[in-house]
Amino acid sequence: MSDTAAPLKQRVGRYGVWSIGLRSEDPARRGEIAEAAAELEELGYGTAWLGGSSAAGNAAPLLEATSRLAVGTSIQSIWQHDAEASAAGFAGLESAHPGRFVLGLGVSHAKLAEQYRRPYSALVAYLDALDAAGVPAGRRVLAALGPKTLELSRDRAAGAVPYLVTAEHTARAREILGEGPLLAPELKVVLDEDPERARTTARDYLAMYLALPNYTNNFLRLGFTEDDLKDGGSDRLVDAVFAWGDDARIRARVEEFLAAGADHLALQVVVAGAEREALPRQEWRRVAALLA
Template identity: 50%
Template sequence: MTRQVSVWGGGFWLSGKTREAALDAARELDELGYSRLWTSGGFGDGVPSIYGEVLDATTRLGVASGILSIWHAEPAATAETVRGFEENHPGRFLLGLGTSHAPVVEAKGANTYAKPYSRMVEYLDALDAEGVPAERRVLAALGPRMLTLSAERSSGAHPYFVPAEHTAQARELLGDGPLLAPEVAVGLERDEDTARAIAHEYMRGYLALPNYSNNLRRLGYGDDDLAGVGSDRLLDALIPWGDLDTVVAGIEKHYEAGADEVAIQVLTGDPFTFASSAYRELAGALM
């Protein structure tokens, strides 16, 4: 599979206040040659238009849901949306699906988080019945069971918040064919104190979610690494930071470990800004 370089984005892409700036950023990513934009948000939670708007605003850039929660989107409605994107922009939308996290799901009050693996199997069965092909979907997968399911029932896996050692293990489980597209957060910041402060604050929220912390425990990280904002040891494993050469070397570790595509997330300390110059630098170095 040809190596791809993509972008992962959060709040900047979803806020109505930054929507025009986001569409300008998408056009720039398209021109720079990035393969795909991964961005979060569902089809029914008030931000469904970002996927279609980015597709309409660009000519080549792929778009992926990273990640649509199966607890908050009915399969029939999901399938209808995917069919619409495919009709208007053939081959450019990839449906990313995930089981989310118990605290997130239960905080919304609509579901009890139980048997997430079985729930995913049922959801995929429903998408099959609706005619959504496996090659147009990918699963957020961290553990062995979900990684195996992603190879069997989708085009591959999109792990999030993982070090390169997880990418290597995921490739071994997936085999040679399926897509492996990890998200990798980076800090193009030479000042160590600033870089670590931004990265640790980013880590804080994810370490509080059990799916991520349990996955890191499987890789050998313990309580000292996972408490609060996380240890420096964990930060250095997860988040390449420093000058351009150092950051690129950290991203390259994932390709060397078996990734086909890396979804780069440049950390700035403000989720509602877009690090345009950093993405231009990375495009020049990686493509």
């Protein structure tokens, strides 16, 4: 898959922003989102990753507002959007903005999808349908956590976009993927130097994910214990999945993921007390500066 992944690696760049707010369908926010996308491009981010079960329609406003920025779904649920609609959306964006849309796919979670059955087999069938509809493997990526889905990311896609993972998971994923495919994990960032306050912010955000077995099972595979998953997560768990602290500490955490084999990092800024759909533009500027 390395031949098809190489152009995508170049397109997405080294760093991107992961945001639920950028996928908002509120017409009143369209101007704000377009302005934010244009600034992300100016700041040097290579990609905007749209959180939640986003689709091509959510990506269109950002692509229209920019000229170079790649836009990816992170992560489109295969249960919410059928393959035919996904293929049609991809074709439309490819015609209007060639090479800039990345179709990120995932199986979501049993608690969030009533039809959740045999997720791996369903994902394979979905990829078969995308193949039949002409969506190239080199322009789609999978939200892979376990070994089987990572292998599928290697064999049937351009790579993987794992969510809520550690540097150790990144190293394991790179070993399975090999050198060619794109590996673009998401990493949460809290710009707060106070350990207690930063970890409180992290735990408040992490709590809902610790109710989802796909994530907790992955943590257990990585050597965390049931105790690490209690009360919003142990310090060990929080420190493994968040980058927090001053600029130097955050840079070191970013470098840890890159050294483990990440080609690209999707950076999600988490701000204490902010709504999940807020656009933390001031924080995006600071992150861009500390990574420059």
